[in-house]
Amino acid sequence: xxxxxxxxxxxxxxxxxxxxxxxxxxxxxxxxxxxxxxxxxxxxxxxxxxxxxxxxxxxxxxxxxxxxxxxxxxxxxxxxxxxxxxxxxxxxxxxxxxxxxxxxxxxxxxxxxxxxxxxxxxxxxxxxxxxxxxxxxxxxxxxxxxxxxxxxxxxxxxxxxxxxxxxxxxxxxxxxxxxxxxxx
Amino acid sequence: xxxxxxxxxxxxxxxxxxxxxxxxxxxxxxxxxxxxxxxxxxxxxxxxxxxxxxxxxxxxxxxxxxxxxxxxxxxxxxxxxxxxxxxxxxxxxxxxxxxxxxxxxxxxxxxxxxxxxxxxxxxxxxxxxxxxxxxxxxxxxxxxxxxxxxxxxxxxxxxxxxxxxxxxxxxxxxxxxxxxxxxxxxxxxxxxxxxxxxxxxxxxxxxxxxxxxxxxxxxxxxxxxxxxxxxxxxxxxxxxxxxxxxxxxxxxxxxxxxxxxxxxxxxxxxxxxxxxxxxxxxxxxxxxxxxxxxxxxxxxxxxxxxxxxxxxxxxxxxxxxxxxxxxxxxxxxxxxxxxxxxxxxxxxxxxxxxxxxxxxxxxxxxxxxxxxxxxxxxxxxxxxxxxxxxxxxxxxxxxxxxxxxxxxxxxxxxxxxxxxxxxxxxxxxxxxxxxxx
Numbered sequence: 001x002x003x004x005x006x007x008x009x010x011x012x013x014x015x016x017x018x019x020x021x022x023x024x025x026x027x028x029x030x031x032x033x034x035x036x037x038x039x040x041x042x043x044x045x046x047x048x049x050x051x052x053x054x055x056x057x058x059x060x061x062x063x064x065x066x067x068x069x070x071x072x073x074x075x076x077x078x079x080x081x082x083x084x085x086x087x088x089x090x091x092x093x094x095x096x097x098x099x100x101x102x103x104x105x106x107x108x109x110x111x112x113x114x115x116x117x118x119x120x121x122x123x124x125x126x127x128x129x130x131x132x133x134x135x136x137x138x139x140x141x142x143x144x145x146x147x148x149x150x151x152x153x154x155x156x157x158x159x160x161x162x163x164x165x166x167x168x169x170x171x172x173x174x175x176x177x178x179x180x181x182x183x184x
Numbered sequence: 185x186x187x188x189x190x191x192x193x194x195x196x197x198x199x200x201x202x203x204x205x206x207x208x209x210x211x212x213x214x215x216x217x218x219x220x221x222x223x224x225x226x227x228x229x230x231x232x233x234x235x236x237x238x239x240x241x242x243x244x245x246x247x248x249x250x251x252x253x254x255x256x257x258x259x260x261x262x263x264x265x266x267x268x269x270x271x272x273x274x275x276x277x278x279x280x281x282x283x284x285x286x287x288x289x290x291x292x293x294x295x296x297x298x299x300x301x302x303x304x305x306x307x308x309x310x311x312x313x314x315x316x317x318x319x320x321x322x323x324x325x326x327x328x329x330x331x332x333x334x335x336x337x338x339x340x341x342x343x344x345x346x347x348x349x350x351x352x353x354x355x356x357x358x359x360x361x362x363x364x365x366x367x368x369x370x371x372x373x374x375x376x377x378x379x380x381x382x383x384x385x386x387x388x389x390x391x392x393x394x395x396x397x398x399x400x401x402x403x404x405x406x407x408x409x410x411x412x413x414x415x416x417x418x419x420x421x422x423x424x425x426x427x428x429x430x431x432x433x434x435x436x437x438x439x440x441x442x443x444x445x446x447x448x449x450x451x452x453x454x455x456x457x458x459x460x461x462x463x464x465x466x467x468x469x470x471x472x473x474x475x476x477x478x479x480x481x482x483x484x485x486x487x488x489x490x491x492x493x494x495x496x497x498x499x500x501x502x503x504x505x506x507x508x509x510x511x512x513x514x515x516x517x518x519x520x521x522x523x524x525x526x527x528x529x530x531x532x533x534x535x536x537x538x539x540x541x542x543x544x545x546x547x548x549x550x551x552x553x554x555x556x557x558x559x560x561x562x563x564x565x566x567x568x569x570x571x572x573x574x575x576x577x578x579x580x581x582x583x584x585x586x587x588x589x590x591x592x593x594x595x596x597x598x599x600x601x602x603x604x605x606x607x608x609x610x611x612x613x614x615x616x617x618x619x620x621x
Contacts, residue, residue: 127525134478137452
């Protein structure tokens with residue numbers, strides 16, 4: 001039984017080898033830098049050009065020094081607006097915060113405010129990036145409805161990249177689902 | 185080349201049909217048969233003349249590690265080898281095949297290396313030990329730094345010889361992780377064998393969502409290095425970069441069209457994220473999917489005609505498939521919870537995504553019509569997310585997360601075997617497998 005297996009195997013191997021070499025014959029006409037040792041050539045007619053360079057440059061310094069410490073939490077004189085899981089509605093306490101922000105901006109018409117949208121760590125990063133954008137925009141829209149000129153406002157989403165609380169429970173997640181106000 | 189593979193595969197079937205099925209797994213390793221028989225193979229010490237003597241064992245080590253990773257081969261241990269391979273075996277002297285058969289090898293690999301100035305000349309051969317015939321032989325020339333890559337290429341030849349499918353040795357995985365104590369995230373690249381880990385960006389902001397171009401030369405990614413999330417194309421070899429999407433707020437690249445002409449991305453404008461595609465050269469923009477919901481994470485099909493993407497239009501994020509330029513979209517995730525980050529398989533027959541099951545995130549695959557959902561990777565103590573297929577479709581790389589610890593893991597697409605690719609880097613995630621090399 002075993003012998004039969006091997007025999008069949010061998011026959012198939014031969015057909016494979018023949019097919020592979022036939023299949024590759026066209027491509028292998030490219031010149032090789034291998035040494036033309038006669039005996040080896042008859043046995044190993046399959047040549048290959050050298051592989052493409054694989055050396056990769058080490059990490060390069062940033063093209064332009066950013067000078068923007070985007071990874072650091074920035075102080076805000078305003079409270080954060082918090083959100084429910086996977087939601088972007090501005091809730092009652094968030095509206096109160098927005099009223100405080102709107103009153104400030106009306107009294108300080110030259111002030112510029114950036115609204116950061118943030119998410120908790122659950123779910124994939126791309127989805128959370130878009131969700132953070134939607135949260136920041138929801139807050140901006142609400143501020144505009146309170147009479148703040150849109151020109152004073154801008155938004156940026158950090159998705160789940162910049163948690164306020166590094167914990168991994170609902171207490172931390174609730175703090176991390178937020179809009180954060182930065183006076184520029 | 186593609187055509188000849190197709191021809192070879194077709195002829196394979198013809199040849200195989202001449203025999204009853206029991207012969208099948210012996211020669212031809214059926215990569216789709218769970219628990220199929222492994223091919224016993226011996227990798228002899230390599231002849232080095234002249235050159236670094238450590239290559240004699242070093243090259244077989246790289247090759248053997250590759251072959252073990254496939255789960256298709258059993259390596260006959262070097263201590264059992266009886267014949268010493270010499271330079272004469274590369275100029276006509278036959279190997280003692282009965283001796284190799286006696287120690288259980290059905291296939292034998294031999295190699296010959298010689299240093300020529302700054303270059304290495306490497307000849308590798310694969311023999312059928314039963315028939316004493318050469319199955320494949322290759323000669324390579326390269327620098328010592330290309331050694332691993334050369335050996336990976338021959339490992340791919342061996343896998344191709346026995347399975348008809350190219351191996352994935354020498355391919356790489358791009359991902360994101362925190363660098364040291366920095367709160368930022370940088371891009372990294374690691375070989376699929378876990379070797380050659382290196383940092384790609386170093387700007388201490390958030391660098392996210394690496395996506396390979398089809399030629400493997402470029403990574404598209406999102407960086408906050410100017411303070412806002414912009415998408416850049418970065419040449420992996422030279423580090424050259426250019427900004428590629430010049431509109432909208434939040435932007436996350438999803439994938440390239442197979443011809444490399446388009447980059448698909450989710451882009452938010454006024455809080456509403458839709459799917460766009462942008463010409464890599466020229467920057468022309470087309471909207472591909474629009475809706476009142478959040479549309480993100482586009483993954484083009486291998487034929488470039490469809491995309492899988494995520495939308496929360498139904499109340500929670502779910503995976504949909506759309507034919508580009510044709511109205512109508514089909515939801516293919518059937519969970520009630522949360523389904524994100526689709527990744528199309530190279531053969532086009534499956535889509536992997538992050539699903540929700542039993543309160544955990546798991547990796548599942550589904551047919552593009554939404555049928556035949558299978559859970560592939562799950563953990564009782566953590567989350568499995570963000571799958572990306574290997575170029576041969578046999579494996580997936582994904583993120584495992586558990587309370588602040590995270591690792592990248594590679595699992596066979598049937599879920600049977602898995603290994604850790606990267607651990608010990610903070611918050612490692614968002615893996616993307618490079619195209620075939």
